[in-house]
Amino acid sequence: DGSKWRFLEHKGPVFAPLYEPMPDKVKFYYDGKPMKLSAPAEEVATFFAKMLDHEYTTKDIFRKNFFKDWRKEMTSEEKTKITDLNKCNFSEMNEYFKAQSEARKQMSKEEKQKIKEENERLLQEYGFCLMDNHKERIGNFRIEPPGLFRGRGDHPKMGMLKRRIRPEDIIINCSKDSKHPKPPPGTKWKEVRHDNKVTWLASWTENIQGSIKYIMLNPSSRIKGEKDWQKYETARRLKKCVDRIRTQYRDDWKSKEMRIRQRAVALYFIDKLALRAGNEKEEGETADTVGCCSLRVEHIKLYPKMDEQEYVVEFDFLGKDSIRYYNKIPVEKRVRLQHLFHSISSASPICTLFPSFHSRCPLQTSILNKHLQELMDGLTAKVFRTYNASITLQQQLKELASDDSLPAKILSYNRANRAVAILCNHQRAPPKTFEKSMQNLQTKIDEKQNQLSAARKQLKAAKADHKASHDDKSKKAVELKRKAIQRIEEQLMKLQVQATDREENKQIALGTSKLNYLDPRISVAWCKKWDVPIEKIYNKTQREKFAWAIDMAEKDYEF
DNA sequence: ACGTGGACTTGGAAGAACTTGT
DNA sequence: ACAAGTTCTTCCAAGTCCACGT
Known part of the structure; x- marks a missing residue:
């Protein structure tokens, strides 16, 4: 009947931390002179200061949008004084933040542990909800903090101020008969509603595009998992009639x-x-x-x-x-x-x-x-993406299947995954450390190769020795050397496979197809069939998301 | 029928956490 | 123990598609 749940109880979202003013010694300069900013203007200035090393802050549109929105936060005196962004010097603020993040890295074990525990406490309190008798993980229980909007590509709104979200902006969704979440002391929610035709727990309207943002459940939840399963079932139905549809559009x-x-x-x-x-x-x-x-x-x-x-x-x-x-x-x-x-x-x-x-x-x-x-x-149109992605994986896995070693099997899997990512045009920027990390790997390979030829020489020597003496001791030595060579060969192969995989993956992003387009049951079945531990293919989060598939699919599963 | 808002999925980047080699 | 490298997780923007109102 379209209802998504019968009972829903949660604690509401976690708000972004309040703004902490800059220490007085950290100065902002306008036109070379230090200037103390009002708290609201200073807060927005810090958003820009934090991004100083980013390319964004050099872009005209970004600067223009930022400056316009920044001025709205200024007092009238500030507005008259600060008229040109080029005369603003945020570098002390920028250095302050860098020092802070450095300090965070240098914290002692105990301090780090304390922060970790506090995060864990927050997660336990706000990170879960109760939906129809099940405790479910919430996907994003933190409200997005204020900051500067970063669009992708040539976005006309880049640099605009994303405003701070208050309890008065938030609509809460929960069961009537649940314990309603409490707004922070002295505040009110915008609304509390009880709509079980939707899956979200809280929502607010964002000020850049005017669109609605939601707090929803984690992919491991029943509600997301069932939907995901359904998506792949639709794609499998397309498999049954895709020939007919292709014939028809060719006719058309x-x-x-x-x-x-x-x-x-x-x-x-x-x-x-x-x-x-x-x-x-x-x-x-x-x-x-x-x-x-x-x-x-x-x-x-x-x-x-x-x-x-x-x-x-x-x-x-x-x-x-x-x-x-x-x-x-x-x-x-x-x-x-x-x-x-x-x-x-x-x-x-x-x-x-x-x-x-x-x-x-x-x-x-x-x-x-x-x-x-x-x-x-x-x-719908997107079902074709899901269908073609999943069927491609299945076919590629059939072609690539082998009785190779485990690393070779995993390379095969990654290659099949890669074929899909290429089909769907899932690209990434080459990692900044790519060249270096390839080089490191190559060095390791070279070393391994040297090691191998050294070991081969030793084997030869041992054999000669054995021929001369014919005793047990020298025979054992030969065996040992043989084993050593085998081990080194395996290590070398593993490194070479790794290098190939990495090289081929330079500009390809595998994550999106793995998470959103590939019927997980294909991968689960493949793992079972070839005796590959599922952990080699899916990490913990992914295993949680695909728990339904791991439970369901046997080695003969066919998409 | 059409246009708009709403709900939900899909997307790469950045930051955090963990692993590895020295 | 720690720095560097790698992997995992979070973040939030940007799509798809549908329902609803006119």
Whole structure:
């Protein structure tokens, strides 16, 4: 009936610590002269000071937005005095924070232990709730602290002040018959409601985009786990009818109706390239990123012939989180789509790729999803990502499966995982320490190789010795050397595998696919089949999230 | 039918915690 | 014991999709 729980009790959120004013000796300078700031202005200044080493603070938009919002917190005198951000010197504040974090690192064991215990106490008190007779872990029980908004990519709002959230901003959601959370002394909640049609425990409206933020349960909770399971079951249902759907959209490429042809091409891209749906967004409110339906002419190039291949489409656009998507694919004969090639050559680059000439509006995700819903119950664009990710993992694991050593098996698994991450375009910035850590590994490999050749020489010597003397002692020595070589060879192999894995993973982020796209039962089954301990694949958090799958899947599980 | 707000999933980066080698 | 390196956890932004109201 749409209700998500019958009973819900919790203690409410933990608020961000109050602002602690700077010690007097830490000065802010305007135009070279020290200046004491009012507490509100000083607090916002510290947000900027903390980020001084970050590239953000050099960006024009960031500086402009910050300065505008900072001025709103100033007293009228401050406002008249401070008129130019370039004349502001936050470096003492910046050094103060660096010193503080250094001091934190240098704390004694006891002090660190004390902090740890305090955190643990907070977690025990606020980090859990009671939902339908189960104690469940809350995902984010701390309210986001105030600070400067950091968007990704070219975000027009970067640098704006994210304001402090007070109890008066918070809506609490819990059972009527539960012990309601108490607001801090002298304050009130915005509202206490009892809505069991939703899963969140508390919410507030954030001031940058005006969107709502929630406090929800941890992925290990029943409510998230069931949903996750359901998601993979939907993807498995798609597996059963994907052939039919593919046949249909190929047929639709020939449709007389432009609308249907466009829909079919979009669907093809979503299926083949695992593109996101691409909802329309309000212009100027966010970074300019696109998905399938919001692709513009400027994002693709068509090559009637490229190298050996005919009809190549080149994609180059910024997707979610402003991550660049770049790919070239030869399209199937029938998708050489008259209309795609036609309309693109004449259209302006900023036109959407799927405009509509006959109806007023371009292809929208809602239209696409409505169509998908008719093809299969519960089918939406993102199900294709889940389906293609999971089926790819399963296939790759079949191909890569081997009776190799454990490290080799894990390399195989990571490679399969990597194939999925590449499909979904999950990229990361190469780690700052990447080159160095590769070098270190190489040094280790070289050392191991030297060790190996030394050991081989020793074996030879031992053999010669044995030949000469033929006694038991020398025979034993030969055996020992053999064993030593075997051990070193294993170690060397392990290092080499590690190096390969790391190199291949330089710019690939495996986490997102592992956590959100791969049916965990595939991995559990693979572990059981090949005798790989599940801990090698999933860490503690991941095992908690996928507890349902670990319980459920046997070695013959098929996605 | 359409547009908007709301709820929930997905995403990479940064910071914290742990491990390893010296 | 400690510094460096690696892995885990947290953070919070940015998507998807649906329900609801007009």
